[in-house]
Amino acid sequence: xxxxxxxxxxxxxxxxxxxxxxxxxxxxxxxxxxxxxxxxxxxxxxxxxxxxxxxxxxxxxxxxxxxxxxxxxxxxxxxxxxxxxxxxxxxxxxxxxxxxxxxxxxxxxxxxxxxxxxxxxxxxxxxxxxxxxxxxxxxxxxxxxxxx
Amino acid sequence: xxxxxxxxxxxxxxxxxxxxxxxxxxxxxxxxxxxxxxxxxxxxxxxxxxxxxxxxxxxxxxxxxxxxxxxxxxxxxxxxxxxxxxxxxxxxxxxxxxxxxxxxxxxxxxxxxxxxxxxxxxxxxxxxxxxxxxxxxxxxxxxxxxxx
Amino acid sequence: xxxxxxxxxxxxxxxxxxxxxxxxxxxxxxxxxxxxxxxxxxxxxxxxxxxxxxxxxxxxxxxxxxxxxxxxxxxxxxxxxxxxxxxxxxxxxxxxxxxxxxxxxxxxxxxxxx
Amino acid sequence: xxxxxxxxxxxxxxxxxxxxxxxxxxxxxxxxxxxxxxxxxxxxxxxxxxxxxxxxxxxxxxxxxxxxxxxxxxxxxxxxxxxxxxxxxxxxxxxxxxxxxxxxxxxxxxxxxx
Ligand SMILES: Nc1ncnc2c1ncn2[C@@H]1O[C@H](COP(=O)(O)OP(=O)(O)O)[C@@H](O)[C@H]1O
Ligand SMILES: Nc1ncnc2c1ncn2[C@@H]1O[C@H](COP(=O)(O)OP(=O)(O)O)[C@@H](O)[C@H]1O
Numbered sequence: 299x300x301x302x303x304x305x306x307x308x309x310x311x312x313x314x315x316x317x318x319x320x321x322x323x324x325x326x327x328x329x330x331x332x333x334x335x336x337x338x339x340x341x342x343x344x345x346x347x348x349x350x351x352x353x354x355x356x357x358x359x360x361x362x363x364x365x366x367x368x369x370x371x372x373x374x375x376x377x378x379x380x381x382x383x384x385x386x387x388x389x390x391x392x393x394x395x396x397x398x399x400x401x402x403x404x405x406x407x408x409x410x411x412x413x414x415x416x417x418x419x420x421x422x423x424x425x426x427x428x429x430x431x432x433x434x435x436x437x438x439x440x441x442x443x444x445x446x
Numbered sequence: 447x448x449x450x451x452x453x454x455x456x457x458x459x460x461x462x463x464x465x466x467x468x469x470x471x472x473x474x475x476x477x478x479x480x481x482x483x484x485x486x487x488x489x490x491x492x493x494x495x496x497x498x499x500x501x502x503x504x505x506x507x508x509x510x511x512x513x514x515x516x517x518x519x520x521x522x523x524x525x526x527x528x529x530x531x532x533x534x535x536x537x538x539x540x541x542x543x544x545x546x547x548x549x550x551x552x553x554x555x556x557x558x559x560x561x562x563x564x565x566x567x568x569x570x571x572x573x574x575x576x577x578x579x580x581x582x583x584x585x586x587x588x589x590x591x592x593x594x
Numbered sequence: 595x596x597x598x599x600x601x602x603x604x605x606x607x608x609x610x611x612x613x614x615x616x617x618x619x620x621x622x623x624x625x626x627x628x629x630x631x632x633x634x635x636x637x638x639x640x641x642x643x644x645x646x647x648x649x650x651x652x653x654x655x656x657x658x659x660x661x662x663x664x665x666x667x668x669x670x671x672x673x674x675x676x677x678x679x680x681x682x683x684x685x686x687x688x689x690x691x692x693x694x695x696x697x698x699x700x701x702x703x704x705x706x707x708x
Numbered sequence: 709x710x711x712x713x714x715x716x717x718x719x720x721x722x723x724x725x726x727x728x729x730x731x732x733x734x735x736x737x738x739x740x741x742x743x744x745x746x747x748x749x750x751x752x753x754x755x756x757x758x759x760x761x762x763x764x765x766x767x768x769x770x771x772x773x774x775x776x777x778x779x780x781x782x783x784x785x786x787x788x789x790x791x792x793x794x795x796x797x798x799x800x801x802x803x804x805x806x807x808x809x810x811x812x813x814x815x816x817x818x819x820x821x822x
Contacts, residue, residue: 306455316735317473319731344734403807404774413803416802496652554661555653555654564688565688
């Protein structure tokens with residue numbers, strides 16, 4: 299299977315996360331991911347998009363962009379935001395370590411990045427050229443990689 | 447509600463129509479369309495996308511592009527293709543009348559445009575600047591327009 | 595039981611029954627065509643398609659069923675459909691295909707109608 | 709019965725039971741928060757949330773439940789969850805929230821545990 303590409307742009311509003319989750323759910327089903335893994339993919343994408351909306355967007359019309367690519371080995375999802383009102387340097391190793399160390403099961407927030415890490419086969423957080431963040435999550439299709 | 451915009455590009459392959467249908471289904475549900483109308487919207491989009499793939503694409507990588515806009519009055523969907531291998535002038539009133547007159551309940555093909563017309567509140571077929579077709583379907587949100 | 599992952603084939607005397615376990619957009623419609631043409635090539639001529647797990651059908655899939663029904667009738671057989679959700683019946687009605695292909699409430703009545 | 713379209717509130721003696729009828733992404737999570745905070749402001753302190761119709765929950769919704777559970781306990785009440793699908797339990801387990809919020813097999817056992 300040659301690599302194919304899908305692009306999806308939605309407004310920066312959590313209102314649109316359910317349709318995006320439905321899209322990736324059906325795509326993963328078509329790609330024959332096991333049911334449990336489909337739930338992982340959907341939750342990962344929900345967490346990435348929720349972060350892009352809550353932390354990576356200054357306004358609703360800023361929008362978030364998804365680039366999804368598929369080949370015989372993997373489903374790769376990149377979610378790009380344009381940056382939110384918070385500091386731009388949240389991606390330094392120091393800040394990320396701080397986020398990680400602050401996480402507590404009794405905490406109301408701060409579980410999203412952790413879930414993304416737990417559920418994806420590979421994940422990357424990168425500052426992009428437009429002042430925001432590109433979050434990548436990769437899910438292998440070989441069926442050998444059920445996690446958790 | 448201000449007008450918001452969604453864009454979606456998928457390869458020209460019927461493989462991707464189910465995820466697109468899932469997306470529009472969940473979006474229509476979020477927009478509180480009645481269940482029966484959601485089925486209409488999904489079927490209309492399926493027919494438009496199937497045509498864009500089968501008749502409006504020279505190759506898989508050509509792709510089809512959806513632009514979806516939402517405001518308090520309506521959900522509007524425009525599907526753009528780049529044109530297929532067939533004649534470019536299929537949109538003349540003469541050709542469209544011919545397609546319509548040939549349609550028969552016992553026919554295996556030729557029901558797609560008819561369903562699009564039956565199920566949408568407004569529909570348009572327009573030649574676009576890139577050698578293909580833009581098909582527009584509008585669904586009003588006022589709930590006064592259940593058809594069929 | 596034979597068929598594919600989404601099209602299970604069962605039998606009842608000389609009638610083959612297909613359980614469709616997927617929505618029928620263009621992609622799955624071509625699977626359905628393959629399964630039905632497989633039955634035709636095996637000289638099966640009485641077929642029931644059970645739609646109880648189907649929520650969506652498009653015009654390509656309806657057209658496929660119409661085409662197969664016509665071919666089965668040429669062999670003195672037929673294709674009968676059952677357990678259609680109301681949205682599916684509506685699509686058949688709009689196209690006009692419900693006057694061409696027989697639609698039954700239940701699998702039992704579809705089988706009894708042969 | 710009160711609540712919203714997707715969050716039906718029932719009662720059993722002094723316990724309020726919420727039937728969640730939607731998947732819990734961030735959008736619905738804020739509805740859930742509103743409903744639960746509404747109960748807190750009405751001085752309700754025993755709450756059961758029934759998840760039998762929920763297929764998905766994200767960390768925002770889990771965090772909301774954890775926060776409300778802590779506030780109810782301050783009033784000597786509690787929040788108990790029941791009828792979670794295995795994918796939901798998994799999300800609670802990964803986060804560690806199943807050690808903070810009590811999860812029960814059935815509504816009956818959740819109620820009995822008060
Ligand atoms: N796309 C993003 N843009 C900017 N900051 C982000 C982004 N994603 C995550 N963050 C930062 O990382 C922190 C932790 O995120 P997360 O683990 O998802 O938990 P939460 O969103 O509940 O705070 C956020 O509070 C935010 O500061
Ligand atoms: N996007 C398109 N690009 C080019 N031709 C199209 C497109 N959509 C429809 N057509 C033409 O209109 C005809 C009728 O379409 P339709 O009613 O959907 O039935 P069918 O696709 O089964 O032929 C097609 O056969 C094709 O010639």
